[in-house]
Each structure stands twice: as C-alpha cells, then as structure tokens.
Amino acid sequence: xxxxxxxxxxxxxxxxxxxxxxxxxxxxxxxxxxxxxxxxxxxxxxxxxxxxxxxxxxxxxxxxxxxxxxxxxxxxxxxxxxxxxxxxxxxxxxxxxxxxxxxxxxxxxxxxxxxxxxxxxxxxxxxxxxxxxxxxxxxxxxxxxxxxxxxxxxxxxxxxxxxxxxxxxxxxxxxxxxxxxxxxxxxxxxxxxxxxxxxxxxxxxxxxxxxxxxxxxxxxxxxxxxxxxxxxxxxxxxxxxxxxxxxxxxxxxxxxxxxxxxxxxxxxxxxxxxxxxxxxxxxxxxxxxxxxxxxxxxxxxxxxxxxxxxxxxxxxxxxxxxxxxxxxxxxxxxxxxxxxxxxxxxxxxxxxxxxxxxxxxxxxxxxxx
Ligand code: MG
Numbered sequence: 289x290x291x292x293x294x295x296x297x298x299x300x301x302x303x304x305x306x307x308x309x310x311x312x313x314x315x316x317x318x319x320x321x322x323x324x325x326x327x328x329x330x331x332x333x334x335x336x337x338x339x340x341x342x343x344x345x346x347x348x349x350x351x352x353x354x355x356x357x358x359x360x361x362x363x364x365x366x367x368x369x370x371x372x373x374x375x376x377x378x379x380x381x382x383x384x385x386x387x388x389x390x391x392x393x394x395x396x397x398x399x400x401x402x403x404x405x406x407x408x409x410x411x412x413x414x415x416x417x418x419x420x421x422x423x424x425x426x427x428x429x430x431x432x433x434x435x436x437x438x439x440x441x442x443x444x445x446x447x448x449x450x451x452x453x454x455x456x457x458x459x460x461x462x463x464x465x466x467x468x469x470x471x472x473x474x475x476x477x478x479x480x481x482x483x484x485x486x487x488x489x490x491x492x493x494x495x496x497x498x499x500x501x502x503x504x505x506x507x508x509x510x511x512x513x514x515x516x517x518x519x520x521x522x523x524x525x526x527x528x529x530x531x532x533x534x535x536x537x538x539x540x541x542x543x544x545x546x547x548x549x550x551x552x553x554x555x556x557x558x559x560x561x562x563x564x565x566x567x568x569x570x571x572x573x574x575x576x577x578x579x580x581x582x583x584x585x586x587x588x589x590x591x592x593x594x595x596x597x598x599x600x601x602x603x604x605x606x607x608x609x610x611x612x613x614x615x616x617x618x619x620x621x622x623x624x625x626x627x628x629x630x631x632x633x634x635x636x637x638x639x640x641x642x643x644x645x646x647x648x649x650x651x652x653x654x655x656x657x
Contacts, residue, residue: 293321298380300328303403310545322372394419401547405498410595412501423547430543431521431534446509448523453514454487465615475518475538493583507587514570578619591633592643599647600625625651
C-alpha cells in the first residue's frame with residue numbers, strides 16, 4: 289500500500305484520537321495532512337507538534353505559533369478542505385455539525401472513512417450521490433461492510449445490527465437516571481452524545497438509518513438484536529438461514545484502522561480471547577426504550593422525518609446532560625417533535641441544515657412546555 293494521506297475531522301474527539309493512535313503505529317503507511325477540531329486548542333496544538341500536518345482548522349478558538357497553515361471558524365472550513373490534498377478523510381465530528389463537513393469532503397472524490405452517522409441520517413441522499421467511496425467506521429457498519437463482501441447480494445435475507453442495550457437494560461426505574469449514570473457505557477469508550485444515545489437505544493435507531501443509506505436495504509430488512517457484550521458486531525442473515533458475522537474485541541481502533549487501510553488489513557496486536565466467552569442475544573424492548581421504534585417510524589414517514597428525529601434527539605440529550613429534563617423525557621420530546629413538524633424532503637444540502645434548525649426550535653418548545 290502506498291503511504292496514504294489522512295485528513296481527520298474531529299481530531300481531538302474520541303474517534304479522532306484513536307485514529308491518531310493507529311497512524312502513530314504505522315508511520316510508514318499513513319501521513320496526517322490535515323486536522324480539524326472544535327475548541328480543544330491545547331490538544332490540537334499537541335497533535336500538530338507530533339504529526340506536522342500541512343493545515344489545521346479550528347472551529348472555535350485561536351491557534352498560534354504552529355508550523356502549518358491555520359484556518360479558523362466555520363467560514364474558513366470550505367477553504368481548508370479545498371487546500372488539503374488527501375486520500376482518506378476520517379469524518380469524526382460529533383452530531384449534525386458533521387453533516388456539511390462530510391459533504392464537502394465527499395465532493396473531493398476521495399474515500400470517506402465515516403464515523404459521523406448523522407451525515408447519512410440527515411443527508412444520506414446527497415452524500416451517497418457525490419461520494420466516490422464510503423467505508424464506515426461505526427463498528428456495526430464496519431462489520432456489515434466486511435460480511436457483505438463475502439456474500440452475493442441476492443443471497444442476503446436481512447442485515448442485523450447488534451446493540452449492547454446500554455447500561456439500563458435491566459434497570460426498573462428509568463425516570464431517575466442521572467447524566468452521570470448515563471455516561472457510563474458498559475463496553476465502548478465514546479463521546480458523550482453517543483454514550484447517552486446508547487443508553488436510550490437512539491444510537492441504534494440512528495444506526496438503522498445509517499445502514500439504510502450505506503447498504504441500500506429497505507428498512508424492514510434491517511433488524512436489531514441486543515447482545516450485552518459487544519463482541520459480535522453485526523450479522524448478515526442469508527436466505528438459507530445461515531448467519532455471517534464479524535467478531536472482535538470492542539476496540540474502535542479496529543474499525544478505524546480498517547476504514548483507512550481497506551482493502552489491506554493492518555497488524556494490530558489483538559488480545560481478544562475467544563474462551564471463555566458467553567454470547568447471549570435478546571430482543572430489544574422498544575416499550576421501555578421507544579427511541580428505536582421512533583427511528584423506524586421516521587424512516588416509514590420518509591424524509592425529512594429522520595432529520596427531525598436526529599435534531600430533536602440532539603436537543604433532548606443536551607438538555608438531559610444539563611439536568612433540565614429527565615432521561616425518560618428524551619423519547620417523549622423526539623416523538624412530539626416528529627408529530628409537530630410538517631415538511632417535505634430536502635432538495636439540497638442547504639435545506640437539510642434549514643430543516644435541522646427548524647426541528648431544533650420545535651424540540652426546544654416541546655421541551656419547555
Ligand atoms: Mg455503533
């Protein structure tokens with residue numbers, strides 16, 4: 289493999305940092321050419337010092353005394369992307385803030401290593417249209433991507449996403465869940481938004497929509513199963529009843545490395561022990577965790593409703609983390625926002641952003657009423 293030029297969007301976040309760990313291990317295979325971060329100036333500065341990119345972008349803050357070209361603020365993001373020549377862009381900005389950055393990277397006609405699921409949830413129709421190649425980083429989708437390469441499409445009956453079920457699968461009282469409790473994920477080390485989403489099962493709902501765009505299966509062919517230990521990362525069910533899966537330790541560096549090195553595999557020292565290992569599957573309980581049901585409902589309603597679902601969830605999770613609403617209010621706010629929103633499918637990426645804004649306003653109103 290020729291040395292690949294990597295651009296990392298969201299470099300100071302959890303996925304961004306783990307990507308840099310992979311790059312650090314394989315300097316002969318990868319070169320960091322660009323880094324973009326939100327507001328963690330100190331961390332970004334350290335990264336610039338270590339990896340010497342050609343350019344950096346900081347959304348909020350000021351980066352001085354670094355030996356590369358610096359782009360600042362939302363307004364200079366487009367110039368930053370135009371300036372950097374890359375082979376792979378790791379899109380790992382959290383939330384709907386990542387939609388336009390992913391789209392702009394996709395327009396460059398290079399590989400997108402996609403960690404920002406909101407990009408496809410909100411703008412799947414536009415991003416899949418312009419992107420040359422998308423390799424998913426989300427562990428479940430990475431698993432499906434790998435499994436689907438082994439079979440013929442006409443052999444596939446359905447695809448099945450695995451979910452940990454979150455920390456409250458067996459908890460009776462969900463009303464009293466605190467932000468601190470929701471931020472402890474049993475298996476994965478991730479950012480705050482996605483950790484809370486895992487606890488409500490909204491993360492799995494968004495992943496169903498992500499899979500819908502990545503693999504073009506109708507939503508009734510995309511299923512979810514609960515597996516409390518995240519070692520089986522998803523399954524492909526074939527017409528003869530066989531199931532194909534990818535199994536590994538719950539370590540995000542594995543799908544990150546795969547997405548930037550594909551079709552090659554890197555030698556990562558895995559300490560995953562197969563025995564003893566107990567695997568138990570359960571059906572998801574969508575009465576106690578209605579967010580998953582709402583995600584399917586939004587797909588059934590059609591666009592723009594999956595965008596509205598995501599916007600309302602972002603508002604609700606933010607308010608929950610601030611202690612303003614209860615854990616059990618999150619699905620209620622999402623459901624009511626879906627009911628109140630009235631609109632048609634976006635015709636371009638700008639309309640996606642507009643729908644997101646309007647839906648967030650409605651969600652805030654719903655939350656405060
Ligand atoms: Mg995932």
